[in-house]
Amino acid sequence: MSTAALEARSIQFIPAAASAGVRAPVAQMKTQCSTCHLRELCLPCGMNDVDLTRLDNLGFTRRKIKAGETLYREGDKFTHLYAVRFGTLKSSLILSDGREQVSGFHIAGELVGLDGVAQGRHASATMALEDTEVCAISYTALADLAISTAGMQHIVSRMMSREILREHSLMMLLGSMNAEERLAAFLLNLSQRYAARGYSDREFHLRMSRAEIGSYLGMKLETVSRAFSAFQQQGLLEVDKRHIRITDLEELKHRFDVRVH
Amino acid sequence: MSTAALEARSIQFIPAAASAGVRAPVAQMKTQCSTCHLRELCLPCGMNDVDLTRLDNLGFTRRKIKAGETLYREGDKFTHLYAVRFGTLKSSLILSDGREQVSGFHIAGELVGLDGVAQGRHASATMALEDTEVCAISYTALADLAISTAGMQHIVSRMMSREILREHSLMMLLGSMNAEERLAAFLLNLSQRYAARGYSDREFHLRMSRAEIGSYLGMKLETVSRAFSAFQQQGLLEVDKRHIRITDLEELKHRFDVRVH
DNA sequence: CGGCTTCTTGATCCTCTTCAAGGGTGGTGG
DNA sequence: CCACCACCCTTGAAGAGGATCAAGAAGCCG
Numbered sequence: 001m002s003t004a005a006l007e008a009r010s011i012q013f014i015p016a017a018a019s020a021g022v023r024a025p026v027a028q029m030k031t032q033c034s035t036c037h038l039r040e041l042c043l044p045c046g047m048n049d050v051d052l053t054r055l056d057n058l059g060f061t062r063r064k065i066k067a068g069e070t071l072y073r074e075g076d077k078f079t080h081l082y083a084v085r086f087g088t089l090k091s092s093l094i095l096s097d098g099r100e101q102v103s104g105f106h107i108a109g110e111l112v113g114l115d116g117v118a119q120g121r122h123a124s125a126t127m128a129l130e131d132t133e134v135c136a137i138s139y140t141a142l143a144d145l146a147i148s149t150a151g152m153q154h155i156v157s158r159m160m161s162r163e164i165l166r167e168h169s170l171m172m173l174l175g176s177m178n179a180e181e182r183l184a185a186f187l188l189n190l191s192q193r194y195a196a197r198g199y200s201d202r203e204f205h206l207r208m209s210r211a212e213i214g215s216y217l218g219m220k221l222e223t224v225s226r227a228f229s230a231f232q233q234q235g236l237l238e239v240d241k242r243h244i245r246i247t248d249l250e251e252l253k254h255r256f257d258v259r260v261h
Numbered sequence: 262m263s264t265a266a267l268e269a270r271s272i273q274f275i276p277a278a279a280s281a282g283v284r285a286p287v288a289q290m291k292t293q294c295s296t297c298h299l300r301e302l303c304l305p306c307g308m309n310d311v312d313l314t315r316l317d318n319l320g321f322t323r324r325k326i327k328a329g330e331t332l333y334r335e336g337d338k339f340t341h342l343y344a345v346r347f348g349t350l351k352s353s354l355i356l357s358d359g360r361e362q363v364s365g366f367h368i369a370g371e372l373v374g375l376d377g378v379a380q381g382r383h384a385s386a387t388m389a390l391e392d393t394e395v396c397a398i399s400y401t402a403l404a405d406l407a408i409s410t411a412g413m414q415h416i417v418s419r420m421m422s423r424e425i426l427r428e429h430s431l432m433m434l435l436g437s438m439n440a441e442e443r444l445a446a447f448l449l450n451l452s453q454r455y456a457a458r459g460y461s462d463r464e465f466h467l468r469m470s471r472a473e474i475g476s477y478l479g480m481k482l483e484t485v486s487r488a489f490s491a492f493q494q495q496g497l498l499e500v501d502k503r504h505i506r507i508t509d510l511e512e513l514k515h516r517f518d519v520r521v522h
Numbered sequence: 523c524g525g526c527t528t529c530t531t532g533a534t535c536c537t538c539t540t541c542a543a544g545g546g547t548g549g550t551g552g
Numbered sequence: 553c554c555a556c557c558a559c560c561c562t563t564g565a566a567g568a569g570g571a572t573c574a575a576g577a578a579g580c581c582g
Binding site: 168 | 377385418421437
C-alpha cells in the first residue's frame with residue numbers, strides 16, 4: 001500500500017525531466033576507512049587502530065548516484081547503511097495526498113539509512129540532489145563485527161542516538177519557532193556542518209530547492225523565499241539564487257540562540 | 262548553562278505546589294524480566310530464553326517516582342535506561358525563553374532515556390505525570406551483555422531505531438498537519454498504545470494537561486481545547502475533562518489516514 | 523528560441539495565536 | 553467545614569502570521 005502511494009505520486013507529482021524513479025546502477029570499487037579523508041567525521045570516528053583495521057576488512061562498496069536518482073525507496077528491504085563520501089542526499093516520504101515530506105538532508109561524512117533497522121525496511125526514500133557517492137555498509141556484517149568488537153557496538157549506538165538528537169532538535173524547531181527562526185536555524189545548521197568539513201561557514205551553495213527547504217521546515221516555498229528576502233534586507237545574508245553568503249553570522253546566531261539555549 | 266536555564270525556569274515557571282525539582286529517592290527492589298507481565302512489549306520482546314536469563318541476571322532495580330518528581334534532568338549524566346512498569350512519564354526540555362517543549366509521553370512497557378547515549382548526558386528531562394514505577398537498566402551492563410550476546414545488540418539497535426521512527430512521525434505531524442489532524446493523530450496513537458497493553462482503545466484517561474498536549478503537538482492550549490470541543494460537537498468524542506471516550510473511532514482514523522498513508 | 527522550472531513578490535484569506543473573562547476543581551489553612 | 557487560592561479548562565473576540573492564489577522575471581536545456 002505504501003508502494004501504491006509511491007507509484008501514484010511518481011505519476012502525478014514528479015516532473016518527468018527529473019529522471020526520478022531511476023534506480024542507480026550498483027557498485028564499482030572497494031574502499032577503506034583508514035585512508036578516507038572523512039574518517040574523523042564518519043563511522044570510524046573515535047575508533048582505535050585495531051577496530052579500524054577490522055572495519056577495513058569489511059571492504060565497503062562504493063556506489064555513485066547521479067542527481068535525481070534514488071539510493072533506496074520507502075519500503076525497500078533494509079540491507080545497508082550508507083556513508084556519504086561526497087555530494088548531497090535528501091530523505092523524504094510521500095504522504096497519501098501525494099505531497100512530499102522531506103525529513104533530512106545529508107552531506108559528506110554523514111550516515112544514512114538508520115531508519116531501516118527497526119522494521120527491516122526503509123521508512124523513507126533517499127535521493128541524490130547532486131552527483132553523489134556513498135559507501136555501502138552491510139548492516140549484517142557491521143552487526144557481526146559489533147558482536148566480536150567491544151567498541152563497535154557503542155559506535156553504532158552512538159550514531160543512532162545522534163540521529164535521535166537530530167530529529168529531536170528538528171521537532172523543537174517545528175514545534176516552537178516561526179518562519180524566520182526556522183530558516184535561520186536551518187542555515188546555521190548547514191553552516192556548522194560545512195565548517196566541520198573544512199568548508200566556509202559563511203558562504204555555500206544550497207543543493208535543495210525552496211520547496212524542499214520548506215517541506216523540511218514545515219512551511220511553504222513562498223514563505224521560505226520571503227524569509228530569504230527579509231534576511232537579505234536586514235543585511236544578514238546575500239542571496240543569489242542558491243548561493244548563500246552569510247554577512248552577519250553573529251546576528252543570525254542571535255536570532256536562533258534566543259530560542260534554544 | 263543549561264543548568265542555569267533550568268534553575269531560572271524553576272523559579273519563574275514551575276508552580277511551587279507541584280513539588281517539581283524534587284529528585285525522586287532511589288531504589289527498592291530487584292526485578293526479573295522473565296516474570297514481568299510487560300515482557301512482550303518491553304526490552305525483552307523477541308528475545309529467546311537464553312538471552313532472557315542473561316537479562317534477568319542483570320537484576321534491574323525498581324524505582325518509584327511520585328507525580329511531579331523528575332527521573333532525570335537535562336544535562337544529567339547518562340547511566341541508565343528506564344523501562345516504565347506503570348504510570349506515565351513526560352520528557353521535555355526548556356527553551357531559553359523559559360517555555361517548556363514536551364518531546365514525548367511514555368507509558369508502561371516503553372523505554373526512556375535513549376537520548377543520552379550520544380553524548381553521555383541526557384538531552385531532555387523526564388518527569389512523572391502520575392505515580393510511576395520504572396526499571397533502571399544500567400547501560401554499561403547492557404552494553405557489556407550485548408558484546409557477548411548476539412541477539413542483544415540487535416534488540417538495543419531496534420529499540421533505538423524505533424525511537425527514530427517515532428520522532429520521524431512526529432516531525433511529519435508537525436510539518437504537515439493542521440490543529441485537528443494533530444490532535445486526532447495524538448489520540449489515535451494513544452489509543453493504539455493502550456490497546457497494545459490490553460486497555461480499552463476507546464476510553465482512557467489523559468494524564469497530561471492541555472498545555473502539555475499543546476506543547477507536544479506544536480499548538481497552544483486554547484487550540485487544543487477548541488479541537489476537543491470541535492470533535493465532541495462532531496460526535497467523534499465525549500470529553501469530560503481528561504477522560505476521553507472515542508465514539509467514532511473509524512471517522513477519527515479517517516481524518517488521520519487521509520494524510521499519512 | 524521556446525518551453526519549463528524555479529524563484530520572487532503582491533494581494534487576499536484563513537488558521538491559529540493572543541488577550542480576556544468566567545467557571546470548575548482540588549488543596550490548604552483558618 | 554468553609555473560604556480562598558492556584559490551577560486548569562472553556563469560550564469569545566481581535567489580531568498576526570503564514571497559506572493560498574496569481575502574475576511575472578530569471579535561468580536552464582533541448
